[in-house]
Amino acid sequence: MTGRGARSAARADLLVAAVLVTANLARIPHVLTLHPAEPARTIVLAYLLACADLLAIAVRRRYPEAALAVATAAPLATTALPVRPALIGLGIVLCAYTVAVQAPWPRAATIVGTAFAVHLAGGLTAVAAGGSVDGLLAFWGAPRDAWTMATGAAAAYFLPAMAGLTVRTRRVHRAETAARIERDRAAAVAEERARIARELHDIAAHDLSAIVVQAGAADRLLDRDPEAVRATLRSIRVQGRDTLTALRTMVGLMREPDDRTPRPAPLEELVRRARDIGLTIEHRTAGTPRRVPVTIDLAVSRLVQEALANAREHAPGAPVTVDTEFGDTTLRVTVRNAEPDRGPAPATADPGRGHGLLGMRERVQHAGGDLRTGPDSGGWRVTATFPLGPEDER
Known part of the structure; x- marks a missing residue:
């Protein structure tokens, strides 16, 4: 993800976390009226733990492992309290997904698996102690027994992790494809440069060397046969014009590979030059x-x-x-x-x-x-x- 895209995603996470925290805190007065026998500080503490779980969403992209740790600890802490907020545990789903998207799969599996094991151990401990585990992922329902709690926790950790793995795999594939295309493009550019270099070298080697040969012959005949020198100079002039035509032809071939492209010199012309x-x-x-x-x-x-x-x-x-x-x-x-x-x-x-x-x-x-x-x-x-x-x- 580009820098601008990452900043936009981080702002979106912050906005989502702010909305969820606001909605969570707004329920405190209503819950206080529903549980008049419970101490107010206990209810407020439960909802503050829920806020910690939801605030992990805001930093999940920058600190995915720490965010998942906070999202795991918050629901476990609510098992000791009589009140569980309805949104508790939502951070686990998003943070598990983020870990799987950002980390290589072996590391992501280790992190998510460890978080699930800690969550499961804490839930089983709460069940063994006779407490309620309603607070462990209450959005899955109200799991009041170990089996339902374990099933809900496994789904909350591993389903988003599998989704994150799928997204990461697709991103890696797209990146590899883009890199391969870039390598192919660079290879094509290098091949084209080599072809241009060969064309230039051949024009210099064949056409210009022929001009040098004729110029040498003209120099040797300058004092003995002026008429032959004039004929040689005319041939040099024609050869030079043909060389310019060859250069234009080469540039045309590089720019316009279609029927309008200038053609190379015909064999008859090559034979005539060699005879000259x-x-x-x-x-x-x-x-x-x-x-x-x-x-x-x-x-x-x-x-x-x-x-x-x-x-x-x-x-x-x-x-x-x-x-x-x-x-x-x-x-x-x-x-x-x-x-x-x-x-x-x-x-x-x-x-x-x-x-x-x-x-x-x-x-x-x-x-x-x-x-x-x-x-x-x-x-x-x-x-x-x-x-x-x-x-x-x-």
């Missing part, structure tokens, strides 16, 4: 091309980018084929590179690139696909298969 920086690539498509979900489209785009970057780094000069096959229920994308005709590029030639096979696998699995990689006739093959359903055709 020197790769020999053949792109082949089988089946009837159709629009696929954004998650698959993005996975395919990043997969091909990563595979081409791997081919450029680890198999420089080797021809590459990109095969796209649209089946009735699947989309298969395969990137193969032949055996390189010269040794691999130095490890520092393209620093900071991609997330490798692990990044590929995460992307493909996120889109519901399956990734297979391995050697292929001296080269390397990457194959991703994605499921497509009728709903994907649009």
